[in-house]
Amino acid sequence: MCDYYFDGKGKAFRPMIVVLMARACNIHHNNSREVQASQRSVAIIAEMIHTASLVHDDVIDDANSRRGKMTVNQIWGERKAVLAGDFILSAASVALARIGNTTIISVLTQVIEDLVRGEFLQLGSKENENERFAHYLEKTFKKTASLIANSCKAVSILGCPDPKVHEIAYQYGRNVGIAFQLIDDVLDFTSCADRLGKPTAADLKLGLATGPVLFACRQFPEMNAMIMRRFSKPGDVERARKYVLQSDGVQQTTYLAQRYCHEATREISKLRPSPEREALIQLTEMVLLRDK
Amino acid sequence: MWGALLRRGGRGAGGLRGLASGGPPWSQVVSEAEKIVGYPTSFMSLRCLLSDELSNIAMQVRKLVGTKHPLLDTARGFVYDSRNNLQMRGLVVLLISKAAGPSTEELSFQHNMVSGIYSSQRSLAEITELIHTAFLVHRGIVNIGELKSCDGPLKDMQFGNKMAVLSGDFLLANACTSLAQLQNTKVVELISSAIGDLVQGIYYENSKSPENCLTDDISISTWKEQVFLSHSALLAKSCQAAMELAKHSAEIQDMAFQYGKHMSMSHKLHSDLQPFVKESSSDTMAFSLNSAPAVLHQEFLGREAWIKQIREAQGRGNIMDYKKLQEAIKAGKGVTSAIDLCRCHGNNALAALEIFPPSEARAALANIVYAVTRFP
Numbered sequence: 258m259c260d261y262y263f264d265g266k267g268k269a270f271r272p273m274i275v276v277l278m279a280r281a282c283n284i285h286h287n288n289s290r291e292v293q294a295s296q297r298s299v300a301i302i303a304e305m306i307h308t309a310s311l312v313h314d315d316v317i318d319d320a321n322s323r324r325g326k327m328t329v330n331q332i333w334g335e336r337k338a339v340l341a342g343d344f345i346l347s348a349a350s351v352a353l354a355r356i357g358n359t360t361i362i363s364v365l366t367q368v369i370e371d372l373v374r375g376e377f378l379q380l381g382s383k384e385n386e387n388e389r390f391a392h393y394l395e396k397t398f399k400k401t402a403s404l405i406a407n408s409c410k411a412v413s414i415l416g417c418p419d420p421k422v423h424e425i426a427y428q429y430g431r432n433v434g435i436a437f438q439l440i441d442d443v444l445d446f447t448s449c450a451d452r453l454g455k456p457t458a459a460d461l462k463l464g465l466a467t468g469p470v471l472f473a474c475r476q477f478p479e480m481n482a483m484i485m486r487r488f489s490k491p492g493d494v495e496r497a498r499k500y501v502l503q504s505d506g507v508q509q510t511t512y513l514a515q516r517y518c519h520e521a522t523r524e525i526s527k528l529r530p531s532p533e534r535e536a537l538i539q540l541t542e543m544v545l546l547r548d549k
Numbered sequence: 550m551w552g553a554l555l556r557r558g559g560r561g562a563g564g565l566r567g568l569a570s571g572g573p574p575w576s577q578v579v580s581e582a583e584k585i586v587g588y589p590t591s592f593m594s595l596r597c598l599l600s601d602e603l604s605n606i607a608m609q610v611r612k613l614v615g616t617k618h619p620l621l622d623t624a625r626g627f628v629y630d631s632r633n634n635l636q637m638r639g640l641v642v643l644l645i646s647k648a649a650g651p652s653t654e655e656l657s658f659q660h661n662m663v664s665g666i667y668s669s670q671r672s673l674a675e676i677t678e679l680i681h682t683a684f685l686v687h688r689g690i691v692n693i694g695e696l697k698s699c700d701g702p703l704k705d706m707q708f709g710n711k712m713a714v715l716s717g718d719f720l721l722a723n724a725c726t727s728l729a730q731l732q733n734t735k736v737v738e739l740i741s742s743a744i745g746d747l748v749q750g751i752y753y754e755n756s757k758s759p760e761n762c763l764t765d766d767i768s769i770s771t772w773k774e775q776v777f778l779s780h781s782a783l784l785a786k787s788c789q790a791a792m793e794l795a796k797h798s799a800e801i802q803d804m805a806f807q808y809g810k811h812m813s814m815s816h817k818l819h820s821d822l823q824p825f826v827k828e829s830s831s832d833t834m835a836f837s838l839n840s841a842p843a844v845l846h847q848e849f850l851g852r853e854a855w856i857k858q859i860r861e862a863q864g865r866g867n868i869m870d871y872k873k874l875q876e877a878i879k880a881g882k883g884v885t886s887a888i889d890l891c892r893c894h895g896n897n898a899l900a901a902l903e904i905f906p907p908s909e910a911r912a913a914l915a916n917i918v919y920a921v922t923r924f925p
Contacts, residue, residue, distance in 0.1 A: 316711075317710075317711045317714050331694075334692035334693075335690045335691065335693055336690045339713075339717070340687065340751055340752050343687060344748040344749070346744075347741050347744035347745035350728075350744065351738055351741040353737070354735075354737035354738035354741055355734075355738060357734045359732045359734060362729045362737055363729045366725045369721075369722045369725050370723075370725070372722070373719050376718070
């Protein structure tokens, strides 16, 4: 059951960033072309933590499909799905402990705490429009970007003793992570279910107001009431979807994602040039252009 | 009187008593032991209880009142049962920390000790309780696909699941954070592996499907392996980790592990035996057909004869006559050999304690063993 999502069909976006970051930091530090075993472990642990959180999220949201397959809870039931998530997390913690570095343990444990807190943020909503956007960005950081930011930071710590480099790695991961999620939220409106591997307008159905909705709400204040009742009335989801597509919510969110990507590029450019650094810069563009 | 017993141990007069003489009742053992470790053991730290997240959960869980979601029972258990069983694990970690004392190599950081226990060991006790509680919550997830109409509205159950996953994850995340703060990679590895054991143990519990097969065809040795994972591994590894935090030798670490393992095996056997040894058996408790006496009964009787007994007790309408089944098990050798097994683990736990010098804390650990090996 635990192998189910580790079938190589995911995008493996996170481990890829982490390994590239490891190489970029190693080259920056002493021109080393090697990736340390401990850095590779961090990449694996990052993907494990991510998968564990997906399994639990799918139970929480009662989701049916993910990565084009049925979800674990659909096949094996919720009880086992939750245990599977816990098991992957415990295996990740054991692997983390075996790296043998207490700083790395603290950095990656922060991710676990952020993931849970992000899930709690998603439960609540703010009445005030400005607060609502800040709340949305904070949730986005905790649920998505923290994992990328902190695993980038972890490999930089293992590769290079300079705290400035650790900050660059963290900021790159944070900005790319937020951009990645913003685009994810856009795709929930613009892509079709086949490409995405999961149903569309899923966020609205869960009562969640993501970036495109929040921007659309500025043009169509009548959406406020729908956001507050979490799209719970019949027809709310369809109406909200229509409003979003009529507004410039999608463009605005994409523009915001671009700004985060520029910031990520600006950060990573402070490292010594290397093919891996260039790949990380190109990756920010791929994040913006992806359609699945 | 029992207080006197504890004090006698405290003076370190003699070795540990054997099991035959019985001991004080459980609640007394716990309250005496709490005095030894310095304060009543409330492990769900204030930091955690007062957090926005948990008060948010508490508010949401209120919406579940009136539904049949198991999270409600778990939450009720925190309120009503919090003094005795729930926090036993944390208490044992503190007692064994105190019984072992400071290691001779680490005299330098003795000033960190309060009531003979390092602050890191107190955190560990709290972590152990957080993990245990998290899994009490995660055990109570329901399978949405298996619900019947008598379970009430589907929406309530989905909501209950959502709260159960979230609150369990919240407790686990807090445990991970505190664990990281201990700054000891060996302890992180031990406790993480204990979480893995616990998950596997609970997974076995879950894979028993009552519909198509009433009992698992398991031998007592399989039963022991599964119960070790689901009931003993966490405490055994926490006891070992408490020794590691004080830099005690591998031998002491191993004995602490053995105590935690054997004591919790006795504890589980003791509770499995309750339906069979209670004197006032006017109303029969339902019991698990995979509890130790039943598994041992099957072992003596052979699987086919046991299935036959179950079928006979089932009668018409598929309603199990537990009274009849209980009598059948009592007539065999299952109960006595479960008691023997319980005492055997109890003796192993006491033997492991011999490595520690006599002290109040060691006597309290022994009293816990006496309490869980005592039968009317």
